[in-house]
Amino acid sequence: MTKINILTNKLFFISLTVVIALYTLGMNKNENNQEGKIFKNIYIKEIPIGQLTIYEAEKEIEKHYTPKDIQIKYKDKKWEIKESDINLDYNVDRALKKAYNYNRSEDKVENIKRMLSLSFNERYNIDLHASYDESKLSDIIQQINKEINVNVVQASIKIKESGEIKRTNSKEGIEVDVVRLKETIYQMIDKKNINEINLPTNIIKPKINTEDVNSINIVLGQCSTSFNDKTSRGSNIYVAAKSTGDTLIMPGETFSYNKATGARTWSNGYKSAKVIVGGKYVNGEGGGVCQVSTTIYNAALLAAMEIEEVHNHTFSSHYAPRGKDAAVSYGYTDFKFRNPYSHPIYIKNIVNNGAITSKIYGYSQDREKLYIKTEEKHVKDKINVKTYRIYLGEENNKIREELISQSEYKIK
Template structure:
């Protein structure tokens, strides 16, 4: 009961003080009530102009300097319509104890008189679209695409290499966030532009590691026929390819459809067990040549198919028929270094050379086993690995092939 009486008396005294202050304020310039803060600055008993002047001095509009590799880009406040809402915060402070509700005003003043502080946040604003446009402009000056190293091997075995270059990419979202935090925290300092380095998929070391032939194979053909022309066309499109570690080579992907519009001609192909003229006849000799080079290079065979009949240009179990959309030749690079597939076509022969790192050279030979069953010839193809003394290390079955007997 005693505490309640004391509280009522205290409130009554505060009300009298408040009414007295109101009368006094009517006779002089309005001021901010005591214990009202904007941010951490005490604005007690300050006029509107005094409050604005103090805030402008405490929170000046400063340039934002963005730096990267010795170069500086300056964002002026006017460039992005950046300002602190000083006038708005001051008005809120002035009106905090001057609401339209008299009882609410007394309640607020009571708390302030009892040394309960009231804090007002100083908001900021800027044009985000203008800032984004400036960041885009800066990014255009810094960003660059990475450049892969290049490798070309001429027919005579000459290597031509060009080094790789790293790329640069400004992290725009991160930069915008850092600028926003500077403004929000009212602590304008220099910023280092966040730039990510982008690495080439084929670097200079990769290209330098390709220095030796891992395996090669040749087959002969009649150079002066439409079939020979198709071999030239397919040989060009399926070679000069770099295969990265664990990457899979697809013959069909390399050549694309073997159609007339791509320079192929009609030549004999096997359709339904019979020889007929078709677009791209002869391309299987190219895939077969590449296949045998891949076998001798120790590459992992992923997909291979044999012809209906044993081919005239290679022994049974060593052929690789292809039909776009149906049969493909695929193999994987199992090494930790890239390989380079080179086809050389001319003078009635096609040769495939598969280049790689000398550390990946294997001693390999291919053997086949024939079995005759009724109208079929079954040929098993094995790859044999040898050590430096030509002793067998291991042997693996690559394929089991079934041919019709002619």
Template sequence: MSKSTQKKKGRLESLKENKKRNMVIGCISAVIFLGIIINHFNTNHLYNDKIAKHIFIDNIDVSNLTKDEALEVVGNKKQPKSMYLIYENTNHEISPEDINLKYNVKETIEEAYNYTKTDSYFENVKRYFGLKTNDKIIELKASYDEAKLSEKIQAVSKAINVEMVDATVYVSGGIGVTPSKVGKELDIASTKENIIKSIKEKKYGDIDLKVNLKQPKVTTKDAQSVNALLGQYTTKFSTGLSGRVHNIRTAAYKSSNVLLMPGEVYSYNNLTGDRNRSNGYKGAPVIINGGLQDALGGGVCQVSTTLYNSVLSSGMELVSITNHSLASSYAPLGRDAMVNDGGTDFKFKNPYSHPVFVKTTVGNGTVTSSIYGNAGDKPNLDIYVKTFKINGRDAADTYRIYKDSNGKVIKKEYVDRSVYKKPKK
């Protein structure tokens, strides 16, 4: 090989070595440069002490803020406020302190700060660049003491609730009325639901309360329509039998002061109860199987009989009526009402469009039953009893004779037939 050829070859190899060296230097330089860029990115953007750009807490931009700066900004702008529960012209305040209401500000800021600072570098980079196109909104959540909230709602409930009261009628010299009240009851479930909704939505202020109304069955107007005596009857009894007197007073008390609404049925037995000692009854003579025997509750039939006669004269509708097996000493034939525990009851219905009031009083040897109602309902009637015999037994058909204002008969109503046994000798 000539010397010139050897020199050329040497120069080529030298050029190749230089090229390789330059490539290596270039690669190393690129890596160093990339490392500098990555380090700058990590230090100044990814792993700095600030929250990444395009991160919001609710509607507050916390981009490029330190945790302390974000705490000040969010803490100043997001504070829970009082809520006011409104009903009619009153409001009931629930302050944040009442229920320990607070926001998780520190925890939310920590979440915002750590959004691009997870354990995965690639996840952090992905999130960081994802923020360039999609903002990250982190919800600020509230916490409260549910037990204290329930206590507060219960306190508001007590302030609002009103127990429903039916109007009542009383007779003391004249006819009086105790007025009715509309019941009010706070809807606790919907109240709690609306409060929690306000807290979640961070919309504080007035909350209208739902209050359920319970209308009385008997209104003041209903009771005030009872303004006249429709019918009254009095029977007499001997005061010598203490047990019987006691039973008369007991039955009269239990069956009295009853307001009967239109169409409502009065049951004597339901009111007076079974004739036993636990219901307050004593032993006294009772008609059993055509004769007198001593039994609990003797005398209650005199009260039912007295009531029956006031029912007849006041125009009540008879539902159930049974005469005694023996003629009564305290009422005419056809005008007595027997009751017992075996199911024989005295019942009548209010046929009017207004309520009627049943009042029974016991005096010294007398029982008086009075039925009060609306003056416009007072009937003009006579009670007629036709007596006769059936197989030697006393019998009676009872009628009500209705008349107009001029005394002309407009209706004759058959009420009942009573048949009595012959007294045992």
């Protein structure tokens, strides 16, 4: 580098230092003249507060941003959430302090940079960060809930042993949309723009409505089997029939026998009776429950239910023909069927005088014309049985055939 270049650079830095020094003196003088005031070109929420005292700036901000009470209405009801109820605060004092101290930090060089920038019309804008007590707001909304919320009422049906049908109507429920209400309040507070709110609510539709229960008007299929009601086995049949009866199954829903009865234990009302385990008769809790599942199974076959799971016994049953029994074992084998209709069905079990009758009620137009057929084949010490459901037309002609199950029984 030449001596001329070195001299030129020295002169440049000296000149720059002098300019900064002079400007700094001017700034200090200007700051002294503006003692107690916010530096120029400082804004809060785009409102100019430069060259104002904190008090003056506060009054200016309050013209535009002052917390208001929140008004909520629903039909002829109105609620008012006072800003003091939820400690609503726009924190103006915090923003003013930040504005005042912007060029008064402990870093003198940084202060000079900021004053230079502001003096050359660079803006510095400060936002207002609102705050409120979420817990207090939730408590208030909960009180509104109690005034507005209406529980949904499901339609119900009860069929007596005589066949008399008792129905109750459904009713829609109403609930405050708490999430949407809180979000609306939050957005208003965040934007510092409080307006009246129309209370958001949700209509709760019943899962079982009046039309559903009104559609149940006829027996789609039924079956009866007999038993000795003076034994422990007979007692178990009563218990199982009660737990699986008076059951409404909605369109597309699946009935599970094991789910309906629960575990066949003493605590659930079952007694010890003969059951088949490993091909042998032994005493066990819940003996007799298979007769109830079998009786319902045969009613379900005639009602054209969609059989999803069914198992046969090791040996032929005395209460049902081969191919028409439904063996169950809690936790192992179940009996399940699905309601294939667009209307609900209702299981009614009647137990008296040593007989159990299962009826499946439904909509008259869903009733199918059909019968059940079994085919047996003897193979050595076993009997193989195929069970079919045959559907008939208007003139009793066969229109289709459905294989339901394939069973295998040991010959005693």
